[in-house]
Amino acid sequence: MPDVDSKLFIGELSLEGKLRPVNGALSAALMAKEKGFKTLFLPKTNAIEAAMVKDLDIYGIESLEELILFLEGKTDLPPEPKADLESFNTEIESEFDMSLIRGQEHAKRALEIAAAGHHNILFCGPPGTGKTLLARTITTILPPLSFEEALEVTKIFSVAGRLNQTEPIVTNRPFRSPHHTASSAALVGGGNHPRPGEITLAHRGVLFLDELPEFHRDVLESLRQPLEDGIITVARASSALEFPARFMLVAAMNPCPCGYLTDQIKRCVCSPGQISKYKRRISGPLLDRIDLHIEVPPMQFDKMTGQQAGEDSRIIRERVIKARKIQEKRFDQEKILTNSEMSGKHLKKYCQIDSTGQNILKTAINNLHLSVRSYHRILRISRTIADLSESNHIQANHIAEAIQYRPHEDKFN
Template identity: 55%
Template sequence: MLARVLSSAVIGIDAYVVEVEVDIAQGLPTFTTVGLPEAAVKESRERVKSAITNSGYTFPADRITVNLAPANIKKEGTGFDLPMALGILSATGILPAKALSDYLFLGELSLDGRVKPVNGSLPMAIAAQQAGYRGIVVPADNGKEASVVSKLCVYPVRSLGQVVDFLRGFGSILPQKTDLKAIFDDPDRSGTDFAEVMGQEHAKRALEIAAAGGHNIIMVGPPGSGKTMLARRIPTILPPLSFEEAIETTKIFSVVGMLNRKQPLVTRRPFRSPHHTISDAGLIGGGHIPRPGEVSLAHNGVLFLDELPEYKKNVLEVLRQPLEDLQVTISRAASTLTYPSSFMLIAAMNPCPCGYFADPRHACRCTAHQIQRYRSKISGPLLDRIDIHVEVPAVAYKDLMVGAQTEPSGAIRQRVVAARQIQMQRFKRTKIYSNAQMASRHIRAHCRIGDDAHNLLESAIDRLGLSARAFNRILKISRTIADLDASGGIQVHHITEAIQYRSLDRTRHNL
């Protein structure tokens, strides 16, 4: 007999519907899986056989062939266990074929018939909704995640027997619902706030501008000046995630299996801080079976690279494409996958190998050649893609005194959100969401400046030897500063402040 069960698989961060066709014919007892299955899918036959037997059903002693269609796409993961088992039970007459046609099924089976969670249930639920199916049957641990898709009936199950009883009409399963409003209203319990940072007002201002325009930023300062402390508080001043951004971010975490089972939706902007020993595949993504890297896990959030020159140069150079294209493409012999990677890059570094170059309190032990070699680890093309360069000096004692009043993250965030609203109106008919994403045509349209500003900018470019990309970066930063001031046009003082945030260009020109 032939049975057909619907399931789903993930390619990139999107899912597609897979037809699990099961044919049982007379012959020697074999179990063959076709349709480009990888090792974990081929091993399903042992789990499926034991699960069916230990759940009290008879496993047929015949020739079983399972086809996973479309057969030209490689199938990965363990989510086909449940649909395979249901297909076998339908082909042997235990389950009615009509009962299987309205649902998508996914889940890994244990040897005793329990249904275990799988990765990617959210994109699979979205695929089921888009295909117009009545509902999706998922492992109980994936129920909250899949039920984020509100217009789809999500049935969480714990065992193969429970699914069989449900499909035969002997039992019922209540569809799981998720209160999205309660998830988004959940307060941030991280406890970090800019009010804890004493001094560094110039750096705070630069971070506010970076957050308001979505600009990349690098902080340069001696050890202990507060670079890491400042970076870890940037998510507290970023605008809240929209529902569409939350879904896209959650899909990435779901595919790699990093989603918290108790938190079905990522509602806080990600903050990723990989160690400097990371490989290029770990940062960008890849592997034999391509999976997202840190740049994709930081999508819609922050990627923080501390001690930037300590990273391998080839690792830093692969950042160019995601910084420019806001996505990363991974090519392998069997497939080419594209993952989103729209993130704010926050980098931190010492001014020299010992960390005390130009520090008035400590003597620098580095030679000019050592400083040059240290900074040359960060190439000019990569540095040009970082909009804001800010110096973070050591904090003075008077700024460390207990009781000093500093501005909290909430107040800064209000200004950032107001500036982002202006940008949303400006780019409402485009796919641009912040000033940092402007292309040349947008800069020409929205970054017009007067003659005085032109003269100032021309003088700065000639003296500092700035590239054309750095010129565009200054105009983008000026536009963001003007937005924070709620100014329709870019003024001379906006240009002046923006030029100050290219400190590494000045240093590089002088060395």
């Protein structure tokens, strides 16, 4: 009888004795290591993702017959080579690039800040101003996934059954863009056997919500917990499951139902009541959780047709990576990764400002009637702007710029 102690066997067996792939192989491999198993046998298709787990021998098996012959010592079967990100293509392949966006320098600057500090961002402007293009370029300036992050994301996609043989390991940050008709269950996860929703599939990546006010109110309100805590709780009658949901929210919306409230050429046909009702579809607590609020105005003809290209994504990404490394060093002894995750104690420790900065903040809070949460978000954004400037201390100009990205309290009333 072959020795099967310290060995774990996982797979679905067909009637022909072939092993079929299963979902969640990476999670199973991590569990096997945690429980003290030394060897894991599983379907060949799942072997590459499971090989991300170190200190665990992985064997990809195609049939029950092959497994028995190997265990009896009648055939050789090499273990799966250990997987690492260098073995796969981590270059971002995208048809979008920041250099393709003409003008909109204010919006592009805000997008860089959002990427550098993992801040949530909302673009508001008439149709055709480039809101969607701006949102879709975000993945081209985000830093690459670390090995630990790739492990987290691959585990999620494996459990959700979204891995395939051509992409057994997720090497690029996810970009999820659910339609505004998506249900709450589709967004947060659910089902009789709960599965990850869009916000969990966007973990360590981007969740893009286009036409934000068109989403159902309950769907938008379900974002509040994950935006604050980085997790989502899916409650069932007998239990409650927690899924990771540390995503960056990028949203876009028109300023009114017809879209042309802020357009200087096309006339808005909406009544004040319609505009107010449209804006109230997004609750104050949700808006408070969005760090940067950006107006995207219509383009002037000369800027639209200008020949001078802006910075390409590669250059901006280098600055973003440098700012992220500053944060990585800063939070080395903390349980957070980026400025957007700073709590009150972190803000007190890492966001000290001088009297000039305090006066600017005081004026802004009094004039804009900002909440405590908005005050904290200004500090986080200021810290990110300082990091992009490679400044150890938050300067008054960093605070002044951060305040520009917060909306007045009347904006959504």
